[in-house]
Amino acid sequence: MSDQDLNERNDDQTEGGAPSGLIGASDPDSPTDPSDTYDGLHGDVVDTIVDAIEADNVQILRELVAPLHFSDAADLIERLSPEQRKTLLEATSDVLDADLFAELDETVRDEVVDIVGLDAVAEVVAELETDDAVEIVDELEDHEQQKVLDAIPAAERTLIEEGLSFEEDTAGRLMQRAVMTVPQFWSVGETIDFMREIAEQDEWETPNVFYDIVVVDPRHKPVGTIPLSTLLQHKRPVPVSDIMHERMKLIPVDMDQEEVAFLFRQRDLVSAPVVGDEGRLVGMITIDDVVDIIDEEAEEDILALGGVREDDLYSATLDTTKQRFSWLFVNLLTAILASVVIGFFQGTIEQVVALAVLMPIVASMGGNAGTQTLTVAVRALATKELTATNALRQIGKEILVGGVNGVVFAVLMGGVAWAWFASPEIGLVIAMAMIVNMIVAGLFGAIIPIALDRRGIDPAVASSVFLTTVTDVVGFLVFLGLGAVFLL
Amino acid sequence: MSDQDLNERNDDQTEGGAPSGLIGASDPDSPTDPSDTYDGLHGDVVDTIVDAIEADNVQILRELVAPLHFSDAADLIERLSPEQRKTLLEATSDVLDADLFAELDETVRDEVVDIVGLDAVAEVVAELETDDAVEIVDELEDHEQQKVLDAIPAAERTLIEEGLSFEEDTAGRLMQRAVMTVPQFWSVGETIDFMREIAEQDEWETPNVFYDIVVVDPRHKPVGTIPLSTLLQHKRPVPVSDIMHERMKLIPVDMDQEEVAFLFRQRDLVSAPVVGDEGRLVGMITIDDVVDIIDEEAEEDILALGGVREDDLYSATLDTTKQRFSWLFVNLLTAILASVVIGFFQGTIEQVVALAVLMPIVASMGGNAGTQTLTVAVRALATKELTATNALRQIGKEILVGGVNGVVFAVLMGGVAWAWFASPEIGLVIAMAMIVNMIVAGLFGAIIPIALDRRGIDPAVASSVFLTTVTDVVGFLVFLGLGAVFLL
Numbered sequence: 012m013s014d015q016d017l018n019e020r021n022d023d024q025t026e027g028g029a030p031s032g033l034i035g036a037s038d039p040d041s042p043t044d045p046s047d048t049y050d051g052l053h054g055d056v057v058d059t060i061v062d063a064i065e066a067d068n069v070q071i072l073r074e075l076v077a078p079l080h081f082s083d084a085a086d087l088i089e090r091l092s093p094e095q096r097k098t099l100l101e102a103t104s105d106v107l108d109a110d111l112f113a114e115l116d117e118t119v120r121d122e123v124v125d126i127v128g129l130d131a132v133a134e135v136v137a138e139l140e141t142d143d144a145v146e147i148v149d150e151l152e153d154h155e156q157q158k159v160l161d162a163i164p165a166a167e168r169t170l171i172e173e174g175l176s177f178e179e180d181t182a183g184r185l186m187q188r189a190v191m192t193v194p195q196f197w198s199v200g201e202t203i204d205f206m207r208e209i210a211e212q213d214e215w216e217t218p219n220v221f222y223d224i225v226v227v228d229p230r231h232k233p234v235g236t237i238p239l240s241t242l243l244q245h246k247r248p249v250p251v252s253d254i255m256h257e258r259m260k261l262i263p264v265d266m267d268q269e270e271v272a273f274l275f276r277q278r279d280l281v282s283a284p285v286v287g288d289e290g291r292l293v294g295m296i297t298i299d300d301v302v303d304i305i306d307e308e309a310e311e312d313i314l315a316l317g318g319v320r321e322d323d324l325y326s327a328t329l330d331t332t333k334q335r336f337s338w339l340f341v342n343l344l345t346a347i348l349a350s351v352v353i354g355f356f357q358g359t360i361e362q363v364v365a366l367a368v369l370m371p372i373v374a375s376m377g378g379n380a381g382t383q384t385l386t387v388a389v390r391a392l393a394t395k396e397l398t399a400t401n402a403l404r405q406i407g408k409e410i411l412v413g414g415v416n417g418v419v420f421a422v423l424m425g426g427v428a429w430a431w432f433a434s435p436e437i438g439l440v441i442a443m444a445m446i447v448n449m450i451v452a453g454l455f456g457a458i459i460p461i462a463l464d465r466r467g468i469d470p471a472v473a474s475s476v477f478l479t480t481v482t483d484v485v486g487f488l489v490f491l492g493l494g495a496v497f498l499l
Numbered sequence: 500m501s502d503q504d505l506n507e508r509n510d511d512q513t514e515g516g517a518p519s520g521l522i523g524a525s526d527p528d529s530p531t532d533p534s535d536t537y538d539g540l541h542g543d544v545v546d547t548i549v550d551a552i553e554a555d556n557v558q559i560l561r562e563l564v565a566p567l568h569f570s571d572a573a574d575l576i577e578r579l580s581p582e583q584r585k586t587l588l589e590a591t592s593d594v595l596d597a598d599l600f601a602e603l604d605e606t607v608r609d610e611v612v613d614i615v616g617l618d619a620v621a622e623v624v625a626e627l628e629t630d631d632a633v634e635i636v637d638e639l640e641d642h643e644q645q646k647v648l649d650a651i652p653a654a655e656r657t658l659i660e661e662g663l664s665f666e667e668d669t670a671g672r673l674m675q676r677a678v679m680t681v682p683q684f685w686s687v688g689e690t691i692d693f694m695r696e697i698a699e700q701d702e703w704e705t706p707n708v709f710y711d712i713v714v715v716d717p718r719h720k721p722v723g724t725i726p727l728s729t730l731l732q733h734k735r736p737v738p739v740s741d742i743m744h745e746r747m748k749l750i751p752v753d754m755d756q757e758e759v760a761f762l763f764r765q766r767d768l769v770s771a772p773v774v775g776d777e778g779r780l781v782g783m784i785t786i787d788d789v790v791d792i793i794d795e796e797a798e799e800d801i802l803a804l805g806g807v808r809e810d811d812l813y814s815a816t817l818d819t820t821k822q823r824f825s826w827l828f829v830n831l832l833t834a835i836l837a838s839v840v841i842g843f844f845q846g847t848i849e850q851v852v853a854l855a856v857l858m859p860i861v862a863s864m865g866g867n868a869g870t871q872t873l874t875v876a877v878r879a880l881a882t883k884e885l886t887a888t889n890a891l892r893q894i895g896k897e898i899l900v901g902g903v904n905g906v907v908f909a910v911l912m913g914g915v916a917w918a919w920f921a922s923p924e925i926g927l928v929i930a931m932a933m934i935v936n937m938i939v940a941g942l943f944g945a946i947i948p949i950a951l952d953r954r955g956i957d958p959a960v961a962s963s964v965f966l967t968t969v970t971d972v973v974g975f976l977v978f979l980g981l982g983a984v985f986l987l
Binding site: 058350379389401412 | 540542545546549568570571574577578579580604679691694695697698706708709710726727728729730731732733734763764765766767769786787789790791793794797798800801802804805806807810811812816817819820823824826827828830831834835837838841842845848849852853855856857858859860862863864867868870871873874875877878879882883884885886887888889892893896899900903904907908911912915967971975
C-alpha cells in the first residue's frame with residue numbers, strides 16, 4: 012500500500028491520492044478553507060443540488076457533489092426521493108467515494124445497489140475494509156452475493172467469505188482483518204522501521220489507520236498491545252515487551268456486539284484485538300465501528316419503547332404500514348381486554364355516568380407514571396446499572412415514589428372531581444383509585460422489565476404493552492369497582 | 500512526566516508505575532490472567548464484596564477492591580446502598596484509583612464527596628485530566644469549589660478555572676488542555692525525538708495518550724493534523740507539512756457538545772483540535788469523551804420520551820418523586836381535558852352505554868399509532884436524517900400509513916364491536932372513528948416534533964404530551980360525536 016493510499020482513508024487532506032470513485036475514479040480539485048469548521052450538510056447545499064437534479068443539469072450536479080465528504084454524500088442520498096436518487100447517481104456515481112456505500116441506511120443502500128448495478132458494487136466492495144465489505148455483501152440476495160464475490164480478487168474474496176461465516180452482530184463482523192503486529196522480541200526501533208517499510212510496499216493487509224500495535228508470540232497469539240503514543244515516547248533500543256500492556260482486553264470472535272460496545276466504553280478503548288480458536292489473533296476492532304454500535308443499540312431501545320421494530324424512515328409506505336401493524340394489533344387486544352373490564356360495569360355507568368367521564372384519567376395517570384418507571388428501568392438494564400444487587404431496592408423505591416405521587420394526585424383529582432360533579436363520594440372514589448393505580452404502576456413499571464431481562468427477553472421491546480395492560484385493567488377495575496360499591 | 504506516569508492511564512499494564520490511590524497511594528500486586536477476556540463486573544464479585552461490607556471485614560474488602568479496574572469500581576460503588584458505600588469507601592479509599600471519580604454518576608459522586616471529604620477531592624482533582632477535573636469541581640457547592648481549588652497547585656488550578664469559564668455542554672468543557680503540538684517546519688524525525696524527550700521530563704502539559712499530532716503556526720494556530728499511524732509510516736527526513744491533513748476539522752470552543760458528537764461520528768474522528776479566539780489552539784477533544792456524550796444524548800432522548808427529566812436511578816426517593824411530579828401534572832391536565840370532551844356526551848352515554856365501554860379503544864389506538872410515528876420522527880431529527888428536504892414527504896407518508904392501518908383496524912374492530920353489541924351501527928361508528936383518529940395520529944405524530952424542532956424546542960421532551968392530547972381529544976370527540984349522530 013502506497014503512502015497515498017494510506018492517506019486516502021483520512022479524506023481530509025488536500026494532497027495525497029485522488030479519492031477513489033464509486034465506479035472507477037476521477038476527482039476534481041476541491042479547495043476549501045482549511046480553517047472551515049463543520050456543521051453538517053447544509054440545507055441550502057441540498058436545495059441547490061435538488062434544483063440541479065430537477066433541472067437534470069449533470070455538469071453542475073457533478074461539481075456540487077464531487078467535493079462532498081462521503082458521509083455528507085450519504086446523507087444527501089438518503090434525504091432525496093427515490094426518483095431524485097436515481098438521477099443523482101446516474102449523473103455522479105463515478106465521482107462518489109466508495110466509502111459512502113458503507114454509510115448508507117440499509118433500505119437506501121438496497122435501492123442504490125439496484126441503480127448502480129452489481130459490477131459497480133463489486134468494485135466498491137473490493138475497496139472497502141473487510142468489516143464494511145462483509146456488511147454490504149451480507150445484505151445482497153444470494154445470487155447477487157455470488158456474482159459480486161466472483162468479481163472480487165481472490166485474496167480479498169477469501170477474507171470477505173470468512174467474515175460472512177461469523178454470526179451477525181458479533182465481534183467477527185465488526186473487526187477489520189488487517190492488524191499491525193510485531194513479534195515480542197523486537198525493539199521500538201525495529202517496529203518503527205517495519206512500519207515505514209511496509210508502508211512503502213503495496214500490502215493490502217496493512218491497516219489504513221491504526222492506534223495500537225499488537226505484540227504476538229510465534230503462534231500469533233497476542234501477548235500485549237502498545238498504543239502508538241507510548242511507542243513514540245520510548246527510545247529505539249527499548250524492547251517492545253518492556254512497554255506493552257500485557258493486561259490488554261482480548262475480544263473473542265463470537266462476542267456479542269453489545270458486549271463489545273460495553274467493553275470499549277467501560278475501558279475507554281480505541282482499539283482491541285480479536286482472537287479466535289486457541290487464542291490466535293484474527294482481527295482488530297476500532298472505536299469508529301463501536302460508536303456505530305452504541306448508536307444502533309440506543310436507537311433500537313428508543314424505537315422499541317415507541318413500538319417500532321426498526322428504523323423505517325426510508326422504508327416504502329407499505330413496508331412501514333405492515334411493520335407497524337403487529338404492534339398495533341397487540342395493542343388492540345389489550346385495549347379490548349380493558350374494554351371487557353369496563354363492560355362488567357355497564358350497569359354502574361348507566362346509573363352514574365360521571366364514572367365514564369372520569370375513568371380515562373385514572374388509567375392514563377397510571378400508564379404515565381408506570382412508563383416513567385419503566386423507562387428508567389429499561390435504560391438502567393441496558394447500561395448494566397440495574398442488577399441483582401440493587402433490583403429489590405429499586406422496586407421498593409418505585410413503589411414508594413408511586414405511592415407518594417399517588418397521594419398527591421389523589422388529593423388534587425379528588426378535589427377536582429368533587430367540585431365538578433358536586434359529589435364528595437365521587438371525589439373519594441377517584442382519589443382511592445388513583446393511589447392504588449399509581450402504586451401498581453410503580454411496582455409493575457419496575458418488575459416487568461427486570462423479569463423480562465432475567466428471561467433473556469429484550470425489556471425495551473415487550474415491557475410497555477404488559478405495563479399498559481396492567482395499568483388500564485387495574486385502573487378501570489378499581490375505579491369502577493369502588494364506584495359500584497360507594498355510589499350505588 | 501515520567502514514562503511510568505505516561506503508562507499509568509492505560510491501567511492495563513502489569514509493569515509501570517503503581518496506580519495512584521484515591522487518597523494518597525499504595526497498590527497491591529494484582530496478578531491476573533493476561534488473556535482474561537472481559538465481561539463486566541461479575542455479580543458474584545459484587546456479592547462477595549457486599550458480604551465483606553456487611554461483615555465489616557476491612558482486610559478482605561481491600562483485597563477484593565484493589566485489583567478492580569476503576570470503571571468497575573465505579574459501577575460497584577453505584578450499585579451499593581448509601582450505607583454500604585460509606586463502609587466501602589472508609590475501608591478502601593486509599594487503594595482506589597482517582598479516575599473512578601470521573602466515572603461515577605453525578606448523584607452518587609455527591610455522596611462520595613461527602614464521605615471522603617474535600618481534601619481527598621482536591622487530591623483526586625489534581626490528578627485527573629482537565630476535562631474530568633472541571634466536571635467534578637463544577638458540581639461542587641460554591642464554598643466547596645473554593646476550598647478544593649485552593650488546595651490544587653497553581654498551574655493546574657488555572658487550567659481548571661479556565662475550564663469552568665466555558666459554557667456547560669460545549670466543546671470547551673469536553674477538551675483536555677494538553678495537546679501534542681509541533682511547528683510546521685519540523686520533520687518526522689524531529690517530531691519523534693521531541694516526543695521521546697518530553698516523555699522523559701516531568702511535563703504535566705503532556706497528554707497521557709494521544710492519537711493525532713497538531714501542527715501549529717508561530718501564533719499557535721493549527722495548520723494541520725497528523726495521525727500517529729501516518730507519522731510512523733514516513734521516514735525521518737519527511738517534513739511534517741508534507742504529510743499533515745490540512746483539511747482537518749477545527750472545533751470552536753463554544754460548539755455545542757451535541758454538534759461535536761455529530762461531527763466525530765460523521766467523520767469517524769478519534770481526536771480533533773479545539774480553537775478559541777482568532778483560531779488559536781486551546782485544547783483537544785478525544786473520542787472517549789465523545790462516546791460518553793453520544794451515550795448521554797441517547798439517554799436524554801429515551802428518558803424524555805418516557806416523561807423523565809434525568810436519570811434518577813440513584814436519586815433519593817423524594818427527589819425522584821418531585822422530579823416525576825411535573826410531567827404527571829401536565830398529563831393530569833390533558834387527561835382532564837379529554838374528560839371534559841367526554842362530559843359533553845353524558846346524555847349520549849347514558850342512552851348507549853356501549854359507547855363508554857368502547858371509547859378507550861379508539862383513543863388508545865390513536866395514541867399508540869401516533870407514538871410510533873413520533874418516535875421515528877424524534878430519532879430522525881436527532882440524527883439529522885429528517886430535514887427540511889424530506890419533511891413534507893415524511894408527513895405525507897405517515898398520513899398514508901395511518902390511513903391504511905386505520906382502515907385495517909376499522910374493519911377488525913368494527914366487526915368485533917358489531918358482534919359484541921349485536922349492533923352494526925356501533926360497528927360502523929367505531930370503524931369511522933378509528934380511521935379518522937389514526938390518520939390524525941400519523942399527521943400529528945410527524946408534525947409535532949418537526950414543529951417543536953423548528954422552534955428550537957427539544958422534540959423528545961415535549962412531543963408526546965401534545966400528541967396524546969390530540970389523539971385523546973380527537974378519539975373521544977369523533978367516536979362519541981358519531982355515536983350521537985348515528986345511534987340516538
